[in-house]
Amino acid sequence: MDSATRQQRIVQRLRETERLEVADLALELDTSEVTVRRDLDALASAGALRRVHGGAVSLLLRGEELPFALREIESTPAKERIAQTVAGLLSDGEAVIVDSGTTGLAIARALVGRRLTVVPLSIPAAHVLSASASTTLKVPGGTSRFGEGSLVGPMAEASLRSLRVDTAIISCCGLSPTDGVTAYDDVEAATKRAAMSSARRTILVGEAAKFSRTALAVVCEVTDFDVLVTDPDAPADAVAQIRQAGVDVLGV
Known part of the structure; x- marks a missing residue:
């Protein structure tokens, strides 16, 4: 799975829940925790989430337009x-x-x-x-x-x-x-x-x-x-x- 597809999946999950854990995402996406952390950092830079210890918290409001980069x-x-x-x-x-x-x-x-x-x-x-x-x-x-x-x-x-x-x-x-x-x-x-x-x-x-x-x-x-x-x-x-x-x- 390439980075764009992984990040799309993460954004979809952010629409469903307010917090995501690195370990859970690594299992779900069948990739390493290091790779998940890089994806979360990229999405944080785009304004979709805020990084917290062990995972991330969604910044997407319900019905809000996704940032252009996403x-x-x-x-x-x-x-x-x-x-x-x-x-x-x-x-x-x-x-x-x-x-x-x-x-x-x-x-x-x-x-x-x-x-x-x-x-x-x-x-x-x-x-x-x-x-x-x-x-x-x-x-x-x-x-x-x-x-x-x-x-x-x-x-x-x-x-x-x-x-x-x-x-x-x-x-x-x-x-x-x-x-x-x-x-x-x-x-x-x-x-x-x-x-x-x-x-x-x-x-x-x-x-x-x-x-x-x-x-x-x-x-x-x-x-x-x-x-x-x-x-x-x-x-x-x-x-x-x-x-x-x-x-x-x-x-x-």
Whole structure:
């Protein structure tokens, strides 16, 4: 088991219990206590836990968004497949909004080298795309959320309202046919809506884990999107319901 998988397992356990013991984790993960201590130290640096003698105490609040560094290692293969699929849906010459978040960052990486005009809604995505000579980069204004680098708020919304793009690629914190598309931050939800209103086509991206989560702020209904790109582990009943409502669902 690699370090990213172990740390994901530890984070899952932190959602279930307030304290974890090194010895118990070593048995559960079939690894050494030295390796578990290194993983706990890495997660402590990311803000997920506090190290105590013999183990760790959770710092994750129920329903709270995971730190960006932890989300970046969560469902990484699925995010990369989603990113490559989304890149394949875009034609050279398009103007595209790429949303913030770890999936948005994966998509930005997949677009490097493409002949596109890209409006990134995060500083990390802008940094990745700035190295591409063939990409025209349009960076909106806005407030950067600490720890996330996402660009949100009235300045970002005004910038987006002044544009008309071919495609908006929107990430989410949770999605379901009943609760819709949700985000942890209401200001970020408003920025996503502004991005969608500026686009002729909207693509929602979210790996299977997003179907089991509902965050605080409602962005919109899932049916407001033209395409949903997810992975094969997404719940079949929810996928069928979304398809029946007229959304093109791609499980990759």
